[in-house]
Amino acid sequence: MPLFPFMAIYFWSMTRPDYMPYAAIFVIGLFQDVLTGGPVGLWALTYLLTVVIVSTQIDVIAGRGRSALWAGFILAAVVATVLVWVIARIALGPDPAGGAAWF
Amino acid sequence: MAKRRSLGTISGLGGPWARGFLVILVLLSIALLAIDRARPEQSPFFHIKQVVADSTRPVLTILSAPLRTLNQVSAAIASNWQAAKRVRELERDNRNLMQWRDLALALHEKMSRYEELLGAPKAPTPIVITARAITDAGGPFVRARLVNVGTDDGVAEGQAVLAYNGLIGRIMSVGKRTARVLLLTDLNSRVPVFITDIGAHAILAGDNSGAPRLIYIERGVQVDAGMRIITSGEDGVLPRGLAIGQIAPTGGKEWRVSLFARPERVDFVSILEVPAIQFEEAPPAPADAEPALEPNVEDGTSTAPVAELAIPASGGR
Numbered sequence: 334m335p336l337f338p339f340m341a342i343y344f345w346s347m348t349r350p351d352y353m354p355y356a357a358i359f360v361i362g363l364f365q366d367v368l369t370g371g372p373v374g375l376w377a378l379t380y381l382l383t384v385v386i387v388s389t390q391i392d393v394i395a396g397r398g399r400s401a402l403w404a405g406f407i408l409a410a411v412v413a414t415v416l417v418w419v420i421a422r423i424a425l426g427p428d429p430a431g432g433a434a435w436f
Numbered sequence: 437m438a439k440r441r442s443l444g445t446i447s448g449l450g451g452p453w454a455r456g457f458l459v460i461l462v463l464l465s466i467a468l469l470a471i472d473r474a475r476p477e478q479s480p481f482f483h484i485k486q487v488v489a490d491s492t493r494p495v496l497t498i499l500s501a502p503l504r505t506l507n508q509v510s511a512a513i514a515s516n517w518q519a520a521k522r523v524r525e526l527e528r529d530n531r532n533l534m535q536w537r538d539l540a541l542a543l544h545e546k547m548s549r550y551e552e553l554l555g556a557p558k559a560p561t562p563i564v565i566t567a568r569a570i571t572d573a574g575g576p577f578v579r580a581r582l583v584n585v586g587t588d589d590g591v592a593e594g595q596a597v598l599a600y601n602g603l604i605g606r607i608m609s610v611g612k613r614t615a616r617v618l619l620l621t622d623l624n625s626r627v628p629v630f631i632t633d634i635g636a637h638a639i640l641a642g643d644n645s646g647a648p649r650l651i652y653i654e655r656g657v658q659v660d661a662g663m664r665i666i667t668s669g670e671d672g673v674l675p676r677g678l679a680i681g682q683i684a685p686t687g688g689k690e691w692r693v694s695l696f697a698r699p700e701r702v703d704f705v706s707i708l709e710v711p712a713i714q715f716e717e718a719p720p721a722p723a724d725a726e727p728a729l730e731p732n733v734e735d736g737t738s739t740a741p742v743a744e745l746a747i748p749a750s751g752g753r
Contacts, residue, residue: 355454359461363468367488368571370616371578373481374468381462424469
């Protein structure tokens with residue numbers, strides 16, 4: 334599953350943040366964790382941190398038309414992907430079978 | 437724009453209340469992660485996950501419909517791309533397979549005669565439960581899928597899950613009406629396998645990539661690309677002889693297996709419900725693990741079409 338939930342989180346966080354409170358982001362992330370059977374809290378943490386990071390650039394992204402919003406999404410998606418990788422590496426630890434460091 | 441900006445300051449990052457709440461949520465997620473750890477079987481959320489899966493099943497079934505259609509369309513386009521060439525290939529394959537089928541039938545007949553002569557115990561015929569995958573293959577860190585059958589349908593933990601052309605995984609957890617399938621490609625998947633061409637045992641270890649690795653290969657055997665991998669049944673969980681894949685040609689030191697089935701693409705699956713092995717002596721002590729393997733060594737008498745027999749396939753692809 335790609336970052337489908339993140340599309341909604343990003344869009345509403347950038348255009349109408351009051352429609353997407355932190356609690357909602359947390360619940361969405363938690364739901365995704367539970368449903369995919371992955372480590373619980375992984376996506377919740379990732380989405381929260383990504384929104385916090387991207388929200389610092391909200392003046393650049395929001396209210397400047399579609400292309401700015403899309404550019405912001407590319408940035409946000411990269412941030413989210415890097416974050417989730419880092420968090421998972423820390424939370425899951427190394428591959429028990431001694432596999433490659435990059436999976 | 438001014439309005440948006442002002443809204444942004446209310447709950448974007450602004451407001452001490454919202455910020456404090458944010459910190460709490462972040463800490464909570466970290467705590468959850470710490471509790472959950474990497475081993476799903478020991479997690480306190482193990483059962484919660486299954487309950488959530490059960491209750492979201494109707495929604496997921498509906499939501500999976502458009503995706504399924506999309507998959508079918510893309511598959512149709514892909515298969516029509518070089519239709520004429522494909523037909524020729526398939527005809528040739530078919531001629532080959534006819535010969536294999538004759539051989540299989542002959543061997544099967546011979547085998548059952550031998551078994552009769554030797555008085556070998558009949559291998560239990562597995563019951564096949566057909567199921568449909570209702571979620572995608574998890575995220576980048578999990579290779580698991582939900583299927584729409586559960587304990588109500590006779591599914592239990594550890595049962596083998598097959599696509600029409602090979603094993604894709606096993607049942608990891610069961611709810612009343614859903615079950616989670618741990619795919620062979622998952623990081624936590626370890627399946628004892630048998631390399632048929634050289635008769636060597638090994639472990640098939642998923643690492644979240646498309647092709648699982650072969651680890652702990654028996655010493656002193658010459659592994660080569662194209663060799664066929666089947667389940668060995670040494671774990672006492674999966675039956676012996678289920679087709680898995682072929683050893684992929686890799687240049688490096690490690691060997692990988694290209695699976696016959698593509699676990700992430702599979703739609704309908706068959707779950708093998710193998711009747712429990714009956715022991716006539718006292719229940720096996722933990723020390724003697726080897727007699728437990730004997731009764732399920734023979735899988736040849738199974739008549740289920742999905743239970744692929746351990747007939748040697750051609751070495752080539």
